[in-house]
Amino acid sequence: MSAYADRLEALAADAADRCTGCGKCFEACPTAREIGLDAGEAKARVGELSALTLNGGPAAEGLQKWLNACDGSARCSAACPEDINVRQWVTIAKMKALDAARPREVGAANAAGRFRHMAQAVRLLASMQLPSETLKKILQPAERRTAEILFYTGCNVLRTPHIVLNVMDILDALELDFDVVGGTSHCCGVYQFQEADLPTYERMGHRTFQRFGQSGASKVLTWCPTCTKNFDELEKDVEEPFFDLGHVSEFLAANLKALKARFVDQPKRRVVIHEHLGIGATVDSIRKLLSAVPNLELVELVQDSGFSYACGGQAAKFKDRERAIHRGLAEGAVAAGADTIVTMYHSCHRALAGAEAVYPSLRVVNFTDILAEALGRGGHPDYYRLYKAGGSMDEAVAAARQFLSSNGVRVDEASVQSLTADIFDETGLAGSRDAFAQAFTALAKEG
Numbered sequence: 001m002s003a004y005a006d007r008l009e010a011l012a013a014d015a016a017d018r019c020t021g022c023g024k025c026f027e028a029c030p031t032a033r034e035i036g037l038d039a040g041e042a043k044a045r046v047g048e049l050s051a052l053t054l055n056g057g058p059a060a061e062g063l064q065k066w067l068n069a070c071d072g073s074a075r076c077s078a079a080c081p082e083d084i085n086v087r088q089w090v091t092i093a094k095m096k097a098l099d100a101a102r103p104r105e106v107g108a109a110n111a112a113g114r115f116r117h118m119a120q121a122v123r124l125l126a127s128m129q130l131p132s133e134t135l136k137k138i139l140q141p142a143e144r145r146t147a148e149i150l151f152y153t154g155c156n157v158l159r160t161p162h163i164v165l166n167v168m169d170i171l172d173a174l175e176l177d178f179d180v181v182g183g184t185s186h187c188c189g190v191y192q193f194q195e196a197d198l199p200t201y202e203r204m205g206h207r208t209f210q211r212f213g214q215s216g217a218s219k220v221l222t223w224c225p226t227c228t229k230n231f232d233e234l235e236k237d238v239e240e241p242f243f244d245l246g247h248v249s250e251f252l253a254a255n256l257k258a259l260k261a262r263f264v265d266q267p268k269r270r271v272v273i274h275e276h277l278g279i280g281a282t283v284d285s286i287r288k289l290l291s292a293v294p295n296l297e298l299v300e301l302v303q304d305s306g307f308s309y310a311c312g313g314q315a316a317k318f319k320d321r322e323r324a325i326h327r328g329l330a331e332g333a334v335a336a337g338a339d340t341i342v343t344m345y346h347s348c349h350r351a352l353a354g355a356e357a358v359y360p361s362l363r364v365v366n367f368t369d370i371l372a373e374a375l376g377r378g379g380h381p382d383y384y385r386l387y388k389a390g391g392s393m394d395e396a397v398a399a400a401r402q403f404l405s406s407n408g409v410r411v412d413e414a415s416v417q418s419l420t421a422d423i424f425d426e427t428g429l430a431g432s433r434d435a436f437a438q439a440f441t442a443l444a445k446e447g
């Protein structure tokens, strides 16, 4: 075992050692209930978790079902009277059980396939929506940066890159010395960890984290909730870095006074935040930030915010529940007279961006859209929303034609088909997929 793997083992062993076996974590687990695991068997399941941790795999049948169901909501950690990070413990145990259940090469091949598919989609979507100078800037190696603050985008937000441009605008408005870094060459290694391919994870996610340190930045601002969770629990807890690490929303909330001083008058808006718990203080931070925006009224809705820490990802296996969450949110927003749904993360934004096709009175924006505009900046076109809403693609195609050419990237018909599936097969609200498929197939045929 590597030194890194040893330290992960030690984290899990410490959790098992501190655990009293009360079972409150399992009782609180929303996905265990979703698949019908009985809360009355909590002590047995936690006993199996401890046994797996201390004696090795494979996992007992009931435990394996629990581990497979986990979507990272962190309700277990919130419920633990001993203050154990149960989500972290479950994540490590899941990886360990998988490693014991099959040859490592199988996991490595799965992880490589998932990474390849994601990387191709991210590369195409980013190349369709961003000028080459911005994309090149983001993709430059982290270790070559010199700024005080590193804004780390992760990979998947580059499917909706207006969010990245917004954050850059906001940090610019605060006159900070920052640099932006991300893309698949700086992946957090989530697929490799999930598929129990620890050696590749170490060369990828662990290495990305080390590269942040090599840049000399004193602060790393994360965007993606998965990267935030992974770096927090699988890196920072394993070895304390020399830099501060936190989600960009928390950093902005801590700088609210400086932001507020720069806010300009805004149109009246009634806003519902699409909420997720489970990633630090992100909901509270976004709530605090939006509450300070002139003429913005927050409309409160009861939401299923504890089911997953973000839309998609590991929660995507619960399609019906995710569908119900999205429908319930949009219908609740309309009934409450809200005109805007605000997304916290990019995966939620992808899920909800097409809501206006179904609920024409609603507009979906990310919280960074609102903040950047309140600072007199922002206004970057959200092409992904145009894709999802399924109306006229003229503006999105014209932009893609120009950006693809500047990035030296071409789309072919097969990649349009693959992108169409990626965009429209995700759970969420959307208009017709034909508008996107036909318009971009026509663009591909231009050659």
Ligand code: SF4
Binding pocket: 025, 028, 029, 030, 031, 032, 069, 070, 071, 072, 073, 074, 075, 076, 077, 086, 087, 090
């Ligand atoms: S993180 Fe959420 S889904 Fe996973 S075990 Fe904990 S409560 Fe259950």
Ligand code: SF4
Binding pocket: 018, 019, 020, 021, 022, 023, 024, 025, 026, 046, 079, 080, 081, 082, 083, 084, 086
């Ligand atoms: S809630 Fe905490 S102490 Fe209780 S069983 Fe779960 S991990 Fe152990």
